[in-house]
Amino acid sequence: MDLWNWLEYAAWALSALFGLYMVVDWLKTDSSYSEDVLTSSREGELEAMTEEEHRG
Amino acid sequence: MMTDTDITSPVMDGMGPHGTKVGLLRVLGPAHVWALGVGIVLVGEYMGWNFAVGKGGAYAALIACWFAGILYTCVAMIDSEVTSTVAAAGGQYTQAKHIVGPLMAFNVGLYLVFAYTMLEAANAITAGYLFFVVAQMSGHAGDLDQRPFIILVIMFLAWLNYRGVLATLTFNLVITAIAFVAILVLFVSTSGILGGGIMQHAALFEGHELPYGWIGVLAAMHFGLWYYLGIEGTTQAAEEVRSPARALPFGTLAGIMTLLIAATLTWYICSGVLPWEFLGDGVNGAVAPLFSTAQLAGSTGLVWLLGFGTLFATLASANGCINDASRAWFAMGRDKYLPGWFGAVHPKYRTPYRSIVFLVPIALIFALGAPLDQVITFSILSGLLEYTFMPLNIIMFRKKWPLNSIKRGYEHPFHPLPALTLLALCGITFFAVFLGYGTQLVAMIGFYIVVSLWFHFWRYRFVNRGTQFTMPWPKPQGY
Numbered sequence: 001m002d003l004w005n006w007l008e009y010a011a012w013a014l015s016a017l018f019g020l021y022m023v024v025d026w027l028k029t030d031s032s033y034s035e036d037v038l039t040s041s042r043e044g045e046l047e048a049m050t051e052e053e054h055r056g
Numbered sequence: 057m058m059t060d061t062d063i064t065s066p067v068m069d070g071m072g073p074h075g076t077k078v079g080l081l082r083v084l085g086p087a088h089v090w091a092l093g094v095g096i097v098l099v100g101e102y103m104g105w106n107f108a109v110g111k112g113g114a115y116a117a118l119i120a121c122w123f124a125g126i127l128y129t130c131v132a133m134i135d136s137e138v139t140s141t142v143a144a145a146g147g148q149y150t151q152a153k154h155i156v157g158p159l160m161a162f163n164v165g166l167y168l169v170f171a172y173t174m175l176e177a178a179n180a181i182t183a184g185y186l187f188f189v190v191a192q193m194s195g196h197a198g199d200l201d202q203r204p205f206i207i208l209v210i211m212f213l214a215w216l217n218y219r220g221v222l223a224t225l226t227f228n229l230v231i232t233a234i235a236f237v238a239i240l241v242l243f244v245s246t247s248g249i250l251g252g253g254i255m256q257h258a259a260l261f262e263g264h265e266l267p268y269g270w271i272g273v274l275a276a277m278h279f280g281l282w283y284y285l286g287i288e289g290t291t292q293a294a295e296e297v298r299s300p301a302r303a304l305p306f307g308t309l310a311g312i313m314t315l316l317i318a319a320t321l322t323w324y325i326c327s328g329v330l331p332w333e334f335l336g337d338g339v340n341g342a343v344a345p346l347f348s349t350a351q352l353a354g355s356t357g358l359v360w361l362l363g364f365g366t367l368f369a370t371l372a373s374a375n376g377c378i379n380d381a382s383r384a385w386f387a388m389g390r391d392k393y394l395p396g397w398f399g400a401v402h403p404k405y406r407t408p409y410r411s412i413v414f415l416v417p418i419a420l421i422f423a424l425g426a427p428l429d430q431v432i433t434f435s436i437l438s439g440l441l442e443y444t445f446m447p448l449n450i451i452m453f454r455k456k457w458p459l460n461s462i463k464r465g466y467e468h469p470f471h472p473l474p475a476l477t478l479l480a481l482c483g484i485t486f487f488a489v490f491l492g493y494g495t496q497l498v499a500m501i502g503f504y505i506v507v508s509l510w511f512h513f514w515r516y517r518f519v520n521r522g523t524q525f526t527m528p529w530p531k532p533q534g535y
Contacts, residue, residue, distance in 0.1 A: 004196040011204035018211040022218050022413055029402060029409070038400040040077040041390060043144040043295075043526045 080145060081406035083222045084297040089290045089307025091229035092379065094314050095372035096172075096286030098235050099179060101315075101322045102369045103344045104432070108279035110336025111492075112272025113264055114327040117336075119273050120280025121319050123481065128284035130478040131443055132312040133468035134450045136305035139291040140465025142527065143300030145408075146387025147291030147380070148442060148449075153391070154527060155453045158519060160445065162511045163504055165388045167442040168292075172381035173415055174435035175286065176210070177422035179374035181431070183209045184423075185343075186367055206423050213375045214416045217382065220405045221296050228375050231368035236318060238365030242346060243321045246329065246353050254353060255328035264332050277488040278436070283319035285439055287311050288446075289376055292383040301465025309466075325349055378412065378419075385411040391524045393515065433493050437500045440489065444482045447475035456532035 030038070108117040135148075144150045149168055153161035184202035191200040216224050246254050266272060290308040297303040326335055326345040329352055334341040342348045350362035386408030389398025402409040422431055454471055468474060490497055 002196060004191045004194075004200055008201050008204050011208040015204060015207045015211040018208075018215040019416075022215055022409075022416075025218070026409060026413055029404075033403055035400075037077045037403065039390075039396055041079040041399060041401045042076045042523070043146075043150065043387070043390065 078401050078403045078406065080295045080401060080408070081221060082296055082298050084225060084293055084303065086297075086303040086306040086310070087229055088222075088225040089293050089297060089303050090311050090314070091225055091232050091372075092293055092376050093287045093290035093308055093311035094236065095228040095232040096175070096289045096376035096380070097284055097311075097315055097373070098232060098318065099182070099369040099373040100282040100285055101239065101318050102235070102346050102366045103182065104282040104338065105279060105319070105322065106326065106335050106342055106345045107338045108276040108282070108336075109327070109332050110338065111268070111279065112274075112276040113267045114261060114323075114332050114335070115265055116268075116273040116276040117280070117327070118323050120276040121283055121323050123277065123484075124280035124283055125316050125319065127281075127443070127478060127481040127485070128287055128315070129312055130474040130481075131288050131446060132308050133474055134446050134478070135288050135291055136308045136466045137464055137468045138450060138453055139294055139308075140301045140304050141462060143294040143297075143304065143465075144387065144526070145292065145295040145383045145390075147294065147384065148288065148445070149384050149387055150294075151291075151449055151453075152445065153524060154529075155449055155456065156445075158393075158516060158524075159508060159512060162388075162393050162515075163508060164442060164445055165384055165393060166504070166507060167438040167445075168384040169381050169415070171435050171438035171442065172286075172289070172377040172384070173419050174422060174431050174438070176374045176377035176381065176419045177426070178428055178431045178435060179370050179377065180206045180209045180419065180423040181428050183367065183370045183374070186370065190363075203424060207420065209371065209374060210378075210416060210419050210423060213371070213378050214412055216375065217378045218402070218405065218407060218409055218412050221293075221379070221407060224375060224379060225293070228372050232372045235365040235369040235372065236314065238361045239318055239321055239325075239346065242350060242353070242358060242362060243325055245355070245358060246325060246349065255324075257328045260328065260331055267332070274484070274488050275491055277485050278492055281436060281439070281485065283322075284312070284315050285436065286373070286376070287315060288439075288442070289380045292380040295383075305466035322346060329353075378415070381415055382408050382411040385415060392518045392520045393511075430496070433489075433496050434500065437489065437493075437497060440482060440485060441500075441504070443478065444486075447472075447479040447482075450475050456534070457529060458533065461530055461533070 105117070105121070108120045138151050139147065142151045142154055146165065147168065149161055149165035152164040184206035187205040188200045188202050216227060244250055248255060268275070287308065290304060290311060294300050294304060326342070326349050329349045330342055330345060335345055344366050347362045347366050350358040385394065385398055388394045389396055389411065398408070398411050398414065400410045401407065451472055459467060
């Protein structure tokens with residue numbers, strides 16, 4: 001067992017950690033917000049807002 | 057903590073009149089756009105471009121470098137004009153949707169996702185290989201298992217992307233800048249500018265000017281793309297920059313200028329030190345030619361600098377690819393070209409988190425299960441199809457909405473010359489690719505025909521036809 005064998009294990013462990021973080025956060029987010037809010041993003045917000053200001 | 061997640065706050069940006077409750081965050085500046093574009097590409101200077109030398113010799117690689125440079129300058133100018141006007145996530149997909157039509161948009165969206173996800177996989181394979189080489193150089197007994205490092209690269213960068221675009225692209229800015237400066241330092245210290253140059257161009261080229269004649273130059277065009285492939289990725293940041301009309305053209309054009317300098321310097325440095333037979337063999341010869349040159353320069357400092365440069369360029373490219381592929385996938389989901397589920401934005405990190413997570417296993421499958429050259433070829437071909445779409449796109453854009461009808465952030469000069477040049481160069485490159493990878497080219501076009509039929513006969517009924525056109529533009533000319 002030299003340093004590189006340890007690094008291999010560390011890489012496996014870190015990969016699992018990053019993966020786990022994303023999956024847990026994803027499931028948590030999906031369950032705490034409604035689908036309506038999460039998928040409410042619309043294209044062209046900036047343009048639409050500028051238009052609004054001009055009218056206002 | 058509550059204030060961070062209060063998405064109903066009226067002062068948070070992303071709250072818009074269309075009913076957006078949570079949208080992508082506008083936090084980026086021109087430097088991030090530069091980092092995204094150059095970051096994806098610079099790995100091509102560190103490895104890959106030298107296959108062009110193998111195809112036709114060193115001069116052929118230089119001719120390909122400059123011809124591809126013209127091709128990509130056209131790409132950058134055209135992109136800058138269109139995207140400073142159609143400033144939305146999805147980049148060329150969104151441009152195609154507004155300017156050409158849904159079927160073109162669907163295809164372009166897939167070109168983007170494939171080109172970037174394949175390139176991400178190729179970068180991860182490369183990073184794994186770099187760790188393998190470093191382990192061997194440091195005296196590791198036995199072969200290093202590359203898989204955990206390949207997976208770690210993809211997982212770490214996906215996590216970074218998941219957590220927010222500002223940190224992701226600031227990270228890219230730092231590592232891309234280091235990788236670019238490393239090339240400049242190598243040039244200054246080996247060219248003789250600071251004394252003690254090691255360049256041997258005349259001796260190395262003698263008798264090998266064009267070893268395969270002009271057909272070799274044509275074949276070299278395929279890998280000439282490698283110097284710049286990915287600069288068009290800057291457009292994917294359109295919905296996240298603070299000032300799209302200014303930052304996108306600025307970042308993109310500064311990016312192509314950086315790459316023209318980096319590509320020419322790279323060619324000059326490597327071809328002046330490494331014999332063309334060695335330089336042109338990217339598998340058993342110079343896998344990372346800039347690094348090989350640094351080794352021959354006899355300075356430990358340069359070896360370390362270029363070693364880190366190679367790793368950083370690889371990471372920056374994979375990072376930018378995750379950013380771009382997820383934006384394109386997200387934009388297609390938002391318009392229901394794909395299931396609307398993918399059009400979600402994370403309420404706290406403000407990233408297209410479902411698209412980012414969804415593309416991780418796909419990148420892993422290709423990174424762990426497919427050979428590098430096939431992955432790269434798939435990526436190049438998707439890119440090439442995308443460049444062929446661009447001239448048609450800009451010609452239609454100028455025709456339907458002439459300069460006086462919509463204000464652009466940037467107007468590219470000499471229209472339609474860049475569009476026609478780009479179209480001609482794409483034709484030449486298709487022929488060059490056909491010479492080397494005819495089967496893959498045919499298979500790939502077959503694939504896009506099949507998915508186009510699927511889209512036309514099945515998927516199109518789900519598309520948000522009314523709400524997909526969001527730009528406050530006048531009616532196109534002639535309609």
